[in-house]
Amino acid sequence: MKQDLSCDLTEGEIIDPTTIRELISSTTYLAPNLEKKTSHRGSTEKIKKSYIPIDFTIWDQCLVTSVEKQTHIQSHSHDEPLFRYVLEGSFRINGILHKAGDWVLLPQNFVYEIDTEDGYKTISHYYTICVVEH
Numbered sequence: 316m317k318q319d320l321s322c323d324l325t326e327g328e329i330i331d332p333t334t335i336r337e338l339i340s341s342t343t344y345l346a347p348n349l350e351k352k353t354s355h356r357g358s359t360e361k362i363k364k365s366y367i368p369i370d371f372t373i374w375d376q377c378l379v380t381s382v383e384k385q386t387h388i389q390s391h392s393h394d395e396p397l398f399r400y401v402l403e404g405s406f407r408i409n410g411i412l413h414k415a416g417d418w419v420l421l422p423q424n425f426v427y428e429i430d431t432e433d434g435y436k437t438i439s440h441y442y443t444i445c446v447v448e449h
Contacts, residue, residue, distance in 0.1 A: 321356040322366050328352070330369045332396035335422040338408065342417060344368065367418055369398060374440035381436045382406070388429040395442055397421040404435030 330339060345352055345368070355364035373396070382388075382404075398420050405414040407430045413419050421427060 320366060322354055323352045324366060324368055328368055330420060332369060332373055332398065332420060333423070335396065335420065337422065338411075338425060338427070339420045340411075340413060340417060341367075341419075342413075367400070369418075369420060371398070371440065374398070374442050376441045376443075378439045378441065379436065380439055382429075382431055382434055384432065384434040386429075386431050386434070390426055390428040392424045392426045393421070393441075393443075394423060396423050398440040399437045400439075402436045402438060404431065404433045406431040406435045 328345065330344070341349060349368075350365065353365040353368055355366065358364045379402075398418065399413075400418045401413055401415050403415055405412060407413070408419065408421075408427050
């Protein structure tokens, strides 16, 4: 989908979630230039805006998920790509730390587990109902 972006991202740098095969996150994608490339040209000194370089058109559900401290979510996968934006707290996916302000994009059928010491809250995008036994 052609987008008119007010930043330095090219159309080829917008991630199609249906084509990825490995976890992609804000700490690794386009590093170390993600912040510069995604900064919205309308940002000011007091108001910072940046794009999340993902094509979100495949998802039709947006959920806020809160997870308690000291929680382990067993190894599992989803039949679809999954996006998470960390609002509060932190967690580890397969041992890799993600904290407030980070985003994570998981490919379809990617096997992962989550551990959190402090708990967390995320915004998650799905196109099917997520039901994982914990």
